[in-house]
Amino acid sequence: MTIQRNNQKLSPEQPFDEVLELVQPMITSILLKCQIYKDFEYYRHIASIAVWEAWHKADPSKGLFSAYIYTTVKGEILKELSKEKSFENMNTPMDNETINYIRDHEMSERNPVLIECIMSHLKFEERKILLLFYVEGYSYSEIAKELCLSEAAVKKRRTRIMIKLRKLLSSIDE
Template identity: 60%
Template structure:
């Protein structure tokens, strides 16, 4: 069977068949890029990339398998870059500052901290306040917050970290 016929056959397959056929390639790419944690997340990103390649396939423009390989590897590299940039930009902060403010508010003996807390919370968007209140006051997990607000768990985790960092900067400016 010629290469062109194989390409046409591959392009004519259903998405599920193509995805199943490229699983070894995806595993190879993940191994080559030394991805050992969040493996399922990156496999999901690869599956989406296969879907995108399958949707855009044009057998007259070259090898379909090469296009899938380039698309999958490119999307995984983009995500790795995003993760690296996020890690460089955002420092995960202890919850000490928010716990401190919350404890001071509950004690009620220092009006300054209550005013500061109200000021800090008023500077946040509604969804940011909701995330903080659900997490710190209601004791919701990231998964429960994600379900409540219609967000992904990853989005809730990242947003909470950004909000804490934002509040930390504001607290140091105020004091």
């Protein structure tokens, strides 16, 4: 598998920028074979990093450089997909459970200072996501547009916010 463009052969002696440019069609092919149809730029970025790693570690005596790049890129993409699936399986969001607990239970027993205390532990973007999702009733896609993020990024961040809130609540209850 030798990649050529304008009679230019791919080799580890070429500058990285040139190598990265030459392998763009390969990266697109790998992304499509891995059935990546959303967050395309995110995975293209991961692929670019994998190309850099392959370029940096390449040993021409061990085989074709293009084959090494292909296996490195595909391996990193599959690893990231696996991590994402594992994260989703282990950290399912709990919808309104935590928010309702804070609002109904804690507010009636204590006071609004608790909410301020909890919210002060969140970053501005985290507070904004909570506000848009729970108060304004925005969908994931609407929040993504508002914050200039992908829908997947909003979902992951909301999941992480819920985990953070659980930890904060458990530390307060102790």
